Amino acid sequence: MTAALACRSLVKRYPDVVAVDGLDLEVRAGECFGLLGPNGAGKTTTVEILEGLIEPTSGEVEVLGERWRGDGLALRARLGIQLQEARFPEKLKVGEVIAVFRSFYRRGLEPREALERVSLEDKERSFVRALSGGQKQRLSLACALVGDPEALFLDEPTTGLDPASRRQIWEIVEALKARGRTILLTTHYMEEAERLCDRVAIVDRGRKLAEGTPAALVSSLGAEHVVELELEDELAESELAALPAVERVRKSDGAYWLTVRDVARAVPPLLALAAARGLEPKRLATHHATLEDVFLSLAGRSLEEERAS
Amino acid sequence: MSAPPFRGWRASPLVQLTRARVVEFLREPEAIFWVFLFPVLLAVALGVAFRSRPPEPAPVAVERGAEAEARLAALAASGRVRAEIVERTEAHRQLRTGKVALVVLAGEPPTYWFDPTRPESRLARLEVDAALQAAAGRADPIAPAELALEEKGSRYIDFLVPGLLGMNLMGTGMWAIGFSLVQQRSGKLLKLFVAAPMRRWHLLAAQVAARLVFLALEVAILVGFAVAVLDVPLAGSVAALAAVAVLGALAFVGIGLLVAARPRTIEGVSGLMNFTMFPMWIFSGVFFSNERFPAAAQPIIQALPLTALNDALRGVMLDGAGWATLAPELAILAAWGAVTFFAALKLFRWQ
Numbered sequence: 001m002t003a004a005l006a007c008r009s010l011v012k013r014y015p016d017v018v019a020v021d022g023l024d025l026e027v028r029a030g031e032c033f034g035l036l037g038p039n040g041a042g043k044t045t046t047v048e049i050l051e052g053l054i055e056p057t058s059g060e061v062e063v064l065g066e067r068w069r070g071d072g073l074a075l076r077a078r079l080g081i082q083l084q085e086a087r088f089p090e091k092l093k094v095g096e097v098i099a100v101f102r103s104f105y106r107r108g109l110e111p112r113e114a115l116e117r118v119s120l121e122d123k124e125r126s127f128v129r130a131l132s133g134g135q136k137q138r139l140s141l142a143c144a145l146v147g148d149p150e151a152l153f154l155d156e157p158t159t160g161l162d163p164a165s166r167r168q169i170w171e172i173v174e175a176l177k178a179r180g181r182t183i184l185l186t187t188h189y190m191e192e193a194e195r196l197c198d199r200v201a202i203v204d205r206g207r208k209l210a211e212g213t214p215a216a217l218v219s220s221l222g223a224e225h226v227v228e229l230e231l232e233d234e235l236a237e238s239e240l241a242a243l244p245a246v247e248r249v250r251k252s253d254g255a256y257w258l259t260v261r262d263v264a265r266a267v268p269p270l271l272a273l274a275a276a277r278g279l280e281p282k283r284l285a286t287h288h289a290t291l292e293d294v295f296l297s298l299a300g301r302s303l304e305e306e307r308a309s
Numbered sequence: 310m311s312a313p314p315f316r317g318w319r320a321s322p323l324v325q326l327t328r329a330r331v332v333e334f335l336r337e338p339e340a341i342f343w344v345f346l347f348p349v350l351l352a353v354a355l356g357v358a359f360r361s362r363p364p365e366p367a368p369v370a371v372e373r374g375a376e377a378e379a380r381l382a383a384l385a386a387s388g389r390v391r392a393e394i395v396e397r398t399e400a401h402r403q404l405r406t407g408k409v410a411l412v413v414l415a416g417e418p419p420t421y422w423f424d425p426t427r428p429e430s431r432l433a434r435l436e437v438d439a440a441l442q443a444a445a446g447r448a449d450p451i452a453p454a455e456l457a458l459e460e461k462g463s464r465y466i467d468f469l470v471p472g473l474l475g476m477n478l479m480g481t482g483m484w485a486i487g488f489s490l491v492q493q494r495s496g497k498l499l500k501l502f503v504a505a506p507m508r509r510w511h512l513l514a515a516q517v518a519a520r521l522v523f524l525a526l527e528v529a530i531l532v533g534f535a536v537a538v539l540d541v542p543l544a545g546s547v548a549a550l551a552a553v554a555v556l557g558a559l560a561f562v563g564i565g566l567l568v569a570a571r572p573r574t575i576e577g578v579s580g581l582m583n584f585t586m587f588p589m590w591i592f593s594g595v596f597f598s599n600e601r602f603p604a605a606a607q608p609i610i611q612a613l614p615l616t617a618l619n620d621a622l623r624g625v626m627l628d629g630a631g632w633a634t635l636a637p638e639l640a641i642l643a644a645w646g647a648v649t650f651f652a653a654l655k656l657f658r659w660q
Binding site: 051053071073074076077081083085086087088089091092096097099100101102103104105110111140143147 | 314315319320321322324325326328329332333336337492493496497498500501502503504505506507508509660
C-alpha cells in the first residue's frame with residue numbers, strides 16, 4: 001500500500017489563530033478517508049493545503065507522489081475537487097457548467113456521463129438557479145469527477161442537506177469507492193463517516209486526536225453502549241464511575257455520559273443511586289456507542305455543542 | 310439522444326469560458342437594456358432636444374382694415390412670413406401668447422406691433438418691413454446672392470454621439486467585467502476554477518473575448534442609429550472606426566480586470582469603478598470639449614484612455630481621420646490595454 005495523499009508535521013498559522021497545528025495524515029490509494037471534527041477544527045484548511053490552494057506555514061505535503069510546484073496543472077488534472085459553499089452562476093444551465101469544467105481536462109468523462117453518475121442527466125437543460133440544494137451539491141460532485149480523477153477531495157459534501165439528499169450523495173460516493181478512487185472527505189456528521197469511510201482521523205483545534213477505522217475507534221472506548229442521564233442536581237462523577245459495568249464518565253452540557261459494557265447491568269444501580277440521593281432523573285437515554293462518543297471522550301465536549309456555538 | 314463527443318473546438322476552455330460568459334450576459338435583461346438600448350435612448354433624447362430645424366417662415370398677423378388685403382398679398386408674395394388677417398382683439402391675444410411674432414396694425418403707414426426682446430419678433434420685423442417696402446415700390450440697390458452652409462458634423466449632436474459611444478464602451482466594459490468577476494470570486498467559483506486544471510489567463514482572456522462579441526453589436530446599433538436617424542456623419546472608413554472601437558474596448562477591459570482584480574464584494578468593486586470612471590466622465594470630453602480645461606492639465610487629460618478614445622472616434626466620424634492621424638490615440642489605448650491586462654493577471658485574487 002502506498003500513500004496517495006500524505007502530510008507530515010503540517011502547520012498553518014494565521015496572524016490570529018493556528019488553524020493546523022502539526023498534523024500527520026496518510027491516505028492510502030483507493031481508500032475513503034474521513035477528516036472528522038467540529039467546525040473550526042482545521043479540516044478545510046488541511047484539505048485546501050493538500051489541494052495546493054493554500055501554502056502551509058511548515059510541513060510537507062505529497063499528493064499522488066508529487067509535491068505542489070508552480071501552477072501544478074499536471075497534478076490538478078489527476079484530482080477532483082469539491083469546495084464548501086462554491087456557487088455556480090445562476091443563469092447558466094447544468095449542461096453548460098459541466099461543459100466548462102470538462103474543458104479544463106485533456107481527458108475525462110463525457111459531460112453527460114458525469115451528470116448520469118450523479119443522476120442529474122434530466123436536469124441538463126435546467127438553469128442552476130432552478131436546482132435544489134441537493135441537486136446543486138450533486139452538480140458540484142459532477143464537476144469534481146468529470147476529469148475522471150484518481151483522487152477526490154470532498155469538503156463537507158452533505159452539510160445543510162436534507163436526509164434524502166444526503167443519502168443520494170452517499171450513494172454517489174460509494175459508487176466512486178467501488179471504482180477504486182481515493183477519496184478524502186471532511187464532515188462533522190459521525191453517521192456519514194461511519195457509513196462512508198474506511199478510516200477516519202478525528203481532529204480538533206488543528207490536532208489529530210485519534211485515527212483508525214470507525215469500528216476500531218468506537219471499540220477503543222472499551223464499551224459499546226452509552227447511557228445519557230440528566231438529573232435535577234449534581235452527583236459526584238467518582239460515585240458514578242464506581243457503578244458496575246461503567247467504563248467512563250463524562251459530564252457535558254448538563255448531562256452525564258456513561259460509557260458502559262452492559263446497559264442491563266448498569267442502569268438499575270444507577271437509578272438506585274439517584275433515588276438514594278433524592279434526585280429525580282429528568283432524562284434517561286441509551287444508545288450504541290458511535291464516533292460522536294469517541295469525539296466526546298477525546299475532546300471532552302460534544303460535536304453538538306460545537307455546532308451550536 | 311447522444312450529444313457529439315466532447316472534443317475539437319468545443320473542448321477548448323477558451324471557447325467554453327467565453328460561451329458561458331456570453332450566454333450568461335444575454336440572459337440578463339437589465340444588462341441588455343443598459344448596454345444596447347440606453348445609449349440609443351440617450352442619443353434620441355439629446356437628438357430631439359438639439360435637432361436642427363429647417364428655416365420656418367415666421368407667423369405674423371395683419372389687422373383687418375382697408376389695406377389688409379393688399380398687405381397680406383405682399384407678405385405672401387415674399388414667402389418669408391406666414392400671414393393672416395385677424396381682428397384687433399384677436400391679434401392682441403395671439404401676439405401676447407406667442408402665436409404670432411408680430412402684428413401689422415391697420416392705418417397708413419402701418420405700425421409694427423411686437424416684443425423687441427424676442428429674437429423671432431425682431432426677425433419678423435425685418436422680413437415684414439422688407440416685403441411691404443418692396444411692394445410699395447422700393448428697389449434694392451444691390452441684389453446679393455445667398456449660399457447656404459449645409460456641412461455635416463458641425464452640430465452639437467455630431468459632437469455628442471462619438472462621446473456617448475466612448476462613454477458606453479468604457480462603462481459597459483468595466484461594469485460587465487467587474488460585476489461578473491467579483492460575483493464569481495465571492496461565490497468561490499474562481500477558487501474552484503483554479504482548483505481545477507484551468508490556465509488562469511484563459512479566464513481573463515475569455516472575458517476579453519466575450520467583450521468583443523458584444524462590442525460589434527453595441528457600436529453598430531449606436532452608430533447605425535446616429536447615422537440613419539440623427540444624420541450624424543461617418544466621414545472616415547468603417548475599418549478605422551472598428552479599429553478604434555476594438556482598441557478602446559480592450560483598454561477598458563484591461564482597466565476593468567485591474568479594478569476587479571482584488572475586491573471581494575460588489576459594493577467594493579462599485580466604488581472603485583466609479584472612482585476610476587468619474588474623472589474621465591468630466592475631463593475626457595464626453596459632453597463638452599476638453600479644451601476648456603487649463604493647458605497645465607492637458608498632458609494628463611490627453612493621456613486618459615477615454616480622452617484618446619473620444620478624440621479618435623470624433624476623428625474618424627467627423628473628420629474622416631486616417632491611420633496616421635489616429636496613431637497617437639491608438640497607441641495610448643493599446644498601452645492602457647496591455648499594461649492593465651498583465652497587471653491584473655499579476656495582482657488577481659483568485660480566492
